[in-house]
Amino acid sequence: xxxxxxxxxxxxxxxxxxxxxxxxxxxxxxxxxxxxxxxxxxxxxxxxxxxxxxxxxxxxxxxxxxxxxxxxxxxxxxxxxxxxxxxxxxxxxxxxxxxxxxxxxxxxxxxxxxxxxxxxxxxxxxxxxxxxxxxxxxxxxxxxxxxxxxxxxxxxxxxxxxxxxxxxxxxxxxxxxxxxxxxxxxxxxxxxxxxxxxxxxxxxxxxxxxxxxxxxxxxxxxxxxxxxxxxxxxxxxxxxxxxxxxxxxxxxxxxxxxxxxxxxxxxxxxxxxxxxxxxxxxxxxxxxxxxxxxxxxxxxxxxxxxxxxxxxxxxxxxxxxxxxxxxxxxxxxxxxxxxxxxxxxxxxxxxxxxxxxxxxxxxxxxxxxxxxxxxxxxxxxxxxxxxxxxxxxxxxxxxxxxxxxxxxxxxxxxxxxxxxxxxxxxxxxxxxxxxxxxxxxxxxxxxxxxxxxxxxxxxxxxxxxxxxxxxxxxxxxxxxxxxxxxxxxxxxxxxxxxxxxxxxxxxxxxxxx
Amino acid sequence: xxxxxxxxxxxxxxxxxxxxxxxxxxxxxxxxxxxxxxxxxxxxxxxxxxxxxxxxxxxxxxxxxxxxxxxxxxxxxxxxxxxxxxxxxxxxxxxxxxxxxxxxxxxxxxxxxxxxxxxxxxxxxxxxxxxxxxxxxxxxxxxxxxxxxxxxxxxxxxxxxxxxxxxxxxxxxxxxxxxxxxxxxxxxxxxxxxxxxxxxxxxx
Numbered sequence: 001x002x003x004x005x006x007x008x009x010x011x012x013x014x015x016x017x018x019x020x021x022x023x024x025x026x027x028x029x030x031x032x033x034x035x036x037x038x039x040x041x042x043x044x045x046x047x048x049x050x051x052x053x054x055x056x057x058x059x060x061x062x063x064x065x066x067x068x069x070x071x072x073x074x075x076x077x078x079x080x081x082x083x084x085x086x087x088x089x090x091x092x093x094x095x096x097x098x099x100x101x102x103x104x105x106x107x108x109x110x111x112x113x114x115x116x117x118x119x120x121x122x123x124x125x126x127x128x129x130x131x132x133x134x135x136x137x138x139x140x141x142x143x144x145x146x147x148x149x150x151x152x153x154x155x156x157x158x159x160x161x162x163x164x165x166x167x168x169x170x171x172x173x174x175x176x177x178x179x180x181x182x183x184x185x186x187x188x189x190x191x192x193x194x195x196x197x198x199x200x201x202x203x204x205x206x207x208x209x210x211x212x213x214x215x216x217x218x219x220x221x222x223x224x225x226x227x228x229x230x231x232x233x234x235x236x237x238x239x240x241x242x243x244x245x246x247x248x249x250x251x252x253x254x255x256x257x258x259x260x261x262x263x264x265x266x267x268x269x270x271x272x273x274x275x276x277x278x279x280x281x282x283x284x285x286x287x288x289x290x291x292x293x294x295x296x297x298x299x300x301x302x303x304x305x306x307x308x309x310x311x312x313x314x315x316x317x318x319x320x321x322x323x324x325x326x327x328x329x330x331x332x333x334x335x336x337x338x339x340x341x342x343x344x345x346x347x348x349x350x351x352x353x354x355x356x357x358x359x360x361x362x363x364x365x366x367x368x369x370x371x372x373x374x375x376x377x378x379x380x381x382x383x384x385x386x387x388x389x390x391x392x393x394x395x396x397x398x399x400x401x402x403x404x405x406x407x408x409x410x411x412x413x414x415x416x417x418x419x420x421x422x423x424x425x426x427x428x429x430x431x432x433x434x435x436x437x438x439x440x441x442x443x444x445x446x447x448x449x450x451x452x453x454x455x456x457x458x459x460x461x462x463x464x465x466x467x468x469x470x471x472x473x474x475x476x477x478x479x480x481x482x483x484x485x486x487x488x489x490x491x492x493x494x495x496x497x498x499x500x501x502x503x504x505x506x507x508x509x510x511x512x513x
Numbered sequence: 514x515x516x517x518x519x520x521x522x523x524x525x526x527x528x529x530x531x532x533x534x535x536x537x538x539x540x541x542x543x544x545x546x547x548x549x550x551x552x553x554x555x556x557x558x559x560x561x562x563x564x565x566x567x568x569x570x571x572x573x574x575x576x577x578x579x580x581x582x583x584x585x586x587x588x589x590x591x592x593x594x595x596x597x598x599x600x601x602x603x604x605x606x607x608x609x610x611x612x613x614x615x616x617x618x619x620x621x622x623x624x625x626x627x628x629x630x631x632x633x634x635x636x637x638x639x640x641x642x643x644x645x646x647x648x649x650x651x652x653x654x655x656x657x658x659x660x661x662x663x664x665x666x667x668x669x670x671x672x673x674x675x676x677x678x679x680x681x682x683x684x685x686x687x688x689x690x691x692x693x694x695x696x697x698x699x700x701x702x703x704x705x706x707x708x709x710x711x712x713x714x715x716x717x
Contacts, residue, residue, distance in 0.1 A: 007634035015621035018614035025607050070627075070636035 003064040005052070006079035006129050009045050009089060013038055013122035017115045024111030031114030036100050038118050042125070043093035050086040054503060062506040065131070073131075074195040080131035083503035084336065088128045088259050091340050095251045095347050096121050098482050102351050103244040105476035106358060108153045116153075117248070120146040127256045133181045133268070134191045136260060140177065140224070143256065144170045147249055151241040162233075162240035169233040173223030180216030183209050184268075196268045205269070205276040214269055214280065221264075224257035227321055228291030231314045238310040243354025246306060250313060251347035255339050258320050262335065265324050266511040274327050284325030289419045291318030296426035300433075303364045305353050308430055309346060312389065315423055316342045322416055323404050329512045331407025337500050338400025341490065345389050345397060348486040352382040355483060359475045365434055370443035377480050379438045381487035386431035388487075391424050394494035542596040552594035560587050567669045571657045577664030581672030588677050597684045609678045616670030623663055635659075 016038035023030035049064070056062045064081040067073065081089075100117070107113070123146060126139035148170065152163035185191060187209045188199040200210060219230070226234035234254070238246050265274075274281045295315030302308045316338065323335035355378045356362045356371055372379035388395030391402075401420055408416035567580025592600040627639035637659025641652045650658065 004628050004634075007628065011621060011624060011634065015617060018617045021610055022614045025610055067633055068635060070633045070638070 003052075003066050003079075003081065005045055005049050006064060006066040006081050007068070009042060009049065010079065010122055010126045010129060012045070013042055013118045013125065016041075017118035017122065020111040020114040020118070029109070029111075031109070031111035032100070032104055035114040035117050036097070039093060039096040039100055039121065042121065043090075043097055046086070046089040046093040046125075049081050050090050050503070053081060053083055053086050074190055074192045077135050078131045078192065079129045080193075081129055082507050083505070084259070084263070084507045085128045087336065087340060087500075087503055088256065089125055091255070091343050092121065092124050092128065092252055095248065095343060098347060098486055099244060099248045099251075099351070102247070102354075102479050102482045104478060106242075106244060106354065106479065108242050108244070110153075113150070113153055116146050116150050120150065120248075120253075124252055124256045127260055131193050132191050133184065133193060133196070133264070136264075137174065137178050137181060140174050140257070140260070143253060144174055144224075147237075147253055150245045150249065151237050153245065154240060154242045156240060158236075159240040159242075162236035166233040166237045169223060169230075173220045173230075175220070176216050176223065177220030180213045180218075180220060183213035183216065187213070193263070193267050197270060200269065201272070205273040210273075211277060211280065214273065214277075217264055218261070218280075218284070221257050221261040222287075222321070225254050225261065225317050225321065226314055227288060227317055228294050228314055229287070231291070231295070234314065235307050235310040238313075238350075239304060239306045243350060243357065247347045247350035247354065250309070250350055251343040254313065254317055255343045258317055258339055261321070262324060262332070262339075266332070271327055271512060274325070281325050281327065285322055285413065285416065288318045288322035288325060289416060291315065292322065292419050292423045293426075296423045300426050300430045302430075303366070305357075305363060305365055305368070305434070306350065308365070308434070309349050309353065312427065312430070313342070313346060315427070316346075316389075319401065319404055319420060319423070322419075323407065326404075326407050326411050326413060326416065328407035328411045329508050330410055331404050332508060332511070333501065333504060334400050334403025334405075334407060336504060337396065337403060337497070340500075341388070341396035341400050341493065344486055344490050344493070345385050348381060348385040348483055348490065349389070351479070351486070352378050352385070352483045355475050355479050356382075365437050368434065368437045369441040370438075372438040373443075375480075377484050381480075381483040383435045383438065384487045385490055386434060388490040390427045390431050394491060396490050396493040396496070399494060399497055399500075542598075544596075545594075549594045552590045556587050556590060559583060559590070563587065567665055568661070570664045571660040577668030578672050580664075581669035582676060584669065585673040585676035585680075588673075589680055592680065592684070597681070601681055601684075604677070606681075609674055609681065612670050612674030613678060614674075616667050616672075616674060619670070620663055620667030623659065623667065635663075 016034065019034045020031035023034065053062050053064065062082060065073075066079040068077045068079065070076070096117075103109075120143060123139050123142035127136055127143060130136050130139060144167075148163045148167045151166060152160050181191070184196060184200075187203065187207070188196055190196050190199055203210060205211075223230045238250050241249065292315050295311050295313075295318055299308050299311035299315065302311060320335045320338055320342075323331040323338075326332075356368065356375065359375060360367070360371060362368055362371060372383075384395075388397040391398040401424065405417045405420045408414070408420070563580050563583030563586075565580075566575040566583060567577055569575030570577060570580075588600065588604060591603075624635045627636040628634055630639040630643065632639035637655045638652055640659065641650075641655050644650075645652065645655075
């Protein structure tokens, strides 16, 4: 059985990436329409893939396989689509379209940026769909290289600094991952994920080489995910990158790395590995728990808005990694939901912050004083998404956290449940601070001009929506619409838990057989 | 920012002061009869060697990546010998971008072909029923020549185009103050557009 959809999902964006450059020779603004067309095609393909898997009734039909070049599996490279990867592919394509619509007026507008954008999308989809460990490394490198370049596409020197820091640490992470894969290859002679699963079961999970391989892969991917002690590249990269790029990479790059860790942990090493190596399991839980608490604390201490969101990601990804260590089906369901939810929420928050920063130059929390009156829709979007991030129902934020905490309680790790609760409180402190500043603090008279205070009065009498569009003359309407739609989606997805369980059940059935 | 002090003269500065009062670096290019003559003598051989390496690779040592790099080094040598700006003028930017993009496009086309014929991505043997009689090749030979095709019109094009583009983009940082460092750091992604805008500037 061979499914062409999978090959198209990876290759279409990669090939489409040449056209912004090619047409850029003739037309100044060729990049955006091409990138949008490419993303829409990919969204269609990802939707079809998810639908095909969702509607496939038999157990075997829910795992689509494409053997590259027709070579059979353990020898050749195969692309695999199941419920889990289809979900991530759908997230990647939807966020790509949203970010592209957002980027139309704000840039970075060069054709090369859109080439990079499409390449990054192809790399992320490749990471999501590949069934081969070395192929995963190749796509990890593609994603890394493009991300460094996109972070540096801001004009400031700090962006270059952030990108360089990310380059050093990201390359170390990818290398560690490669060492781990090399150990596995040495011991088993295979790179195919499912084949490795069978071979590792024969060899035994307590062999030092296998343990070392997992250790290297874990640390390498944790660097890419940005879990606490290894997160240092991430706040700089997210803060100094252009707003569009911050939104895109914060929503997808770490997410896909976390997906890869979930995939390798449960599809290659399996739950038996964790059961046989209690020390490794405990270490994963411990490191991730520290990441949750420290990430939340650091986020609460920041004054710069993009840094708050960046450190908040450190905490959220701690929760996802902790779910891997918990070895519980419920917790893993929560982790996957949180992966998707966090992607949507962070994209919304960074895009909202981007609007406020380009409209009012507001980059710190204190700059946000009273902005809710001047741009009610964007502020509303940030507030709703912020509350979703805290985990106020109804939102997708509560779903993920709830299932992770529930899984922790089920497997007897009360401490993890308590840590998640503490982190929720800490998240509430920084989100509440943002919302309070937006809605209840008066605009600072010192740094506002008289014209600004006049316009505030103007807003007070005018219609809200008109005021939002009318005042932010420099902000295109579609940017606000994107933020609003995404913010609503984080709430609407609260109702989607059955959809998630149905898509993920066959996959988890394999993981926890 | 405008009253930025002129930087300390160090050994890299030749002491000349530009119209905007900033000390300039010594010119990148110095004409040298020795280098020009050597390069003229060497490049035919380097080019031949690059093509030789490119056309091997499926079942012999070599390959499109290495070959493409050697072919790109021909342009680099010409640039060092005859000046980067004149080489840039000689080798149109659209050629460089065209090389890179055509490589990806042809690679993609060779890969998508079998899908159109109902087989897997890059499955070369799918071409056998179509071109088998025409080319007089056996089915297994399609794998070998399929790989050769990808290496020659795909990878070699891409690598040589990207290397030339990177070289020109990095060199542009020296002679143009317009692009910022971020543009250059984007390297392979941005080279085409950067050079494209420079072309436009020099026309003015």
